[in-house]
Amino acid sequence: MLGIANYSMKGPMQAIIAVVLFSALSVFLAPFGILVGAIIALVTLRISVTEGFKTLIWGVVSNVALTILISGNYFPAMISIIEYMLPIWLLAVVLRQTNSLALALQLAMVITGLSVVLFHMAVPNPVDWWVALFNQYVAPLFEASQIPFDAKLIPNLAEMVTMLIAIFMIILWFSILIIARWWQSELYxxxxxxxxxxxxxxxxxxxxxAIVLAILGLVSGAEAGLVYDLSGIIIAGLMFQGIAIAHHTVATKELNKAWLVGLYILLFLFPQAMLILATIGLVDTWVDFRNRWENEEL
Structure with missing residues (x-):
């Protein structure tokens, strides 16, 4: 991956070639979009906001053109742009101007939060909307493939869809930005x-x-759909702060890196562990674990 970054930084044309290539490949294999976003962010961070925007435009054009050519529909390309292009460039602009990963993460949370609010304004009952989509598009596929599913569970699962998508977007966007920042650090x-x-x-x-949303959730109970979805966004953001604390603790205390490996395995197997890390991040707001560890080492 570092070789890709090195090639992209040889000049504006190399960056454009790399973005066009991976953007085209992402039409067939979506994970290539991660490289597209990372290159756009790296160009923005290292060269300029303008050059980053030019790279973004080339990525958008190549993805949209190929998508329409293959499917005759531009909608999948719009999803790709939202998924790993435009928001990544915006986060990179903030990171370049402020030199703060935390503020870039906060922007990702704000963008996602506004999107969730707008979605709830446009769709009065998101649960029914997701169930209708499932019944229209997914259920027939399951039935045709003879894959059994419990229809009674679908409404319960639909309650979590908006929140899960919001969490996924924050994790994806910020992870791509982190890759770009790591590339920048390793190269320069x-x-x-x-x-x-x-x-x-x-x-x-x-x-x-986070505290206000928790209180509103307790008061509103089952009717707190918007509060529930927004709470997921806060948890995702604070989770990254918890992960940063974990890495800092392992480094400061000179612990075995197996602790971090175990942490990521736990997150992969039990996503509920996000809540533990988010709680650590929340408490750190007032306790400041990292400063305490550093003072103990002195």
């Missing part, structure tokens, strides 16, 4: 990425928002 300033990542600390406003 070795060791800087570790320092930047260790310092991730969301503003106190995020913690206060």
């Amino acid at each position: 300033n070795p060791g800087q990425f570790k320092i930047d990542f260790y310092q991730i600390s969301l503003p106190k406003s995020t913690a206060y928002t």
Whole structure:
């Protein structure tokens, strides 16, 4: 992956070639979109906002053109642009201007939060909307493939769809930005990425928002659809702060890196572990674990 970054940084034309190639490949294999977003972010961070935007445009044009050529429909390309192009460029602009991963993460949370609010305004009952989509598109596929499913569980699962998509987008966007920042560090300033990542600390406003949403959730109960979805966004953001604390702790205490491997395995097998990391991130807003560990080492 670092070789891709190195090639992209040889000049604006190389970056455009790389983005066009991977953007075209992402039409067939979506994971290639991660490289598209990372290259756009790297160009923005290393060269300029303008050059990053030019790279973005080339990625958009190549993806849209090939998608329409193959399927005759531009909608999948719009999903791709939202998934790993335009938001990544915006996050990279903020990171370039502020040199703060935390503020870039906060922007991802704000964009996602506004999107969730607009979705709830446009769709009065999101659960029924997701169930209708399932019955129209997914259920017939299951039935044709003779895959058994419990129709009674679908409404319960539909309650989580909006929140899960919001969490996925934050994790995807910020992870792509992290890849770009790591590339930048490895190529031009070795060791800087570790320092930047260790310092991730969301503003106190995020913690206060989390508390308010928790209280509203308790008061509203089952009717708190919007509150429930927004809570997922806060959890995803604070999770990254918890991960930064974990990495900093392992480095400061000189612990075995197997602790981090175990942490990521736990997150993969039990996504509920996000809540534990988010809680650590929330408490850190006032406790400041990293500063405490550093003072103990002195």
